Amino acid sequence: MKINKETIKELSEYLNEFNLTEIEYTDKDTKIKVSKTSATVTTAAAPIHAISATENSKNDITKQQSTSGTKVTSPIIGTAYHAPEPGAKKFVEIGKKIKKGDTVMIVEAMKTMNHVPSTADGVVKEICVEDGQPVEFGQTIIIVE
Structure with a gap:
């Protein structure tokens, strides 16, 4: 040919x-x-995304290092919700006393609502994710002291 x-x-x-x-x-x-391929667009987009990811991981590391207490993490990748349904009472709030096994949040993945239990007794010191925010496996969602 x-x-x-x-x-x-x-x-x-x-x-x-x-x-x-x-x-x-x-x-x-x-x-x-x-x-x-437009070299300008490709090279400009990649570093911006990389910088953003680096800054986010630095913020997460700083936040985790400066915060003491028991970290409750997401067991799966999904979307975190503070309440069982929109407009309902939140599972936890800062300053609220909780017991081990109490539901602290729901992580929705593939239309399945997964209740995340507390891993310790204590008082909620910090809520690390916003309602409706995507979360990763192992990401800290609340801190109990």
């Missing part, structure tokens, strides 16, 4: 002329696909 360089060059020019990122040409048994 012979590659038609003239067709590829013409398609490449169309990418620039019409500000496209990809173009495909088919003729009988021949199929040519020409694409480009």
Whole structure:
């Protein structure tokens, strides 16, 4: 099979002329696909995301190091909810006394509501996630002292 360089060059020019990122040409048994990526967008987007993730992890580490007490963590990846339904009374609030096994939050994953129990008796010192916020496995959701 012979590659038609003239067709590829013409398609490449169309990418620039019409500000496209990809173009495909088919003729009988021949199929040519020409694409480009915008280096500026790719390089600009990646560092911003990386910086954001780094700053968030630094904040989490600082928060975890400066806070004493028993950390109750999320057992799964999902969305954390402070109450059993919208408008209902929250499971815990800062300063509230709780016992080991009491539900402190619900983490919803794949339409399943998973009750997260406290791992210790004590007083809620800090609630580390907002209502409706996504959480990761092992992420601290409350701190009990």
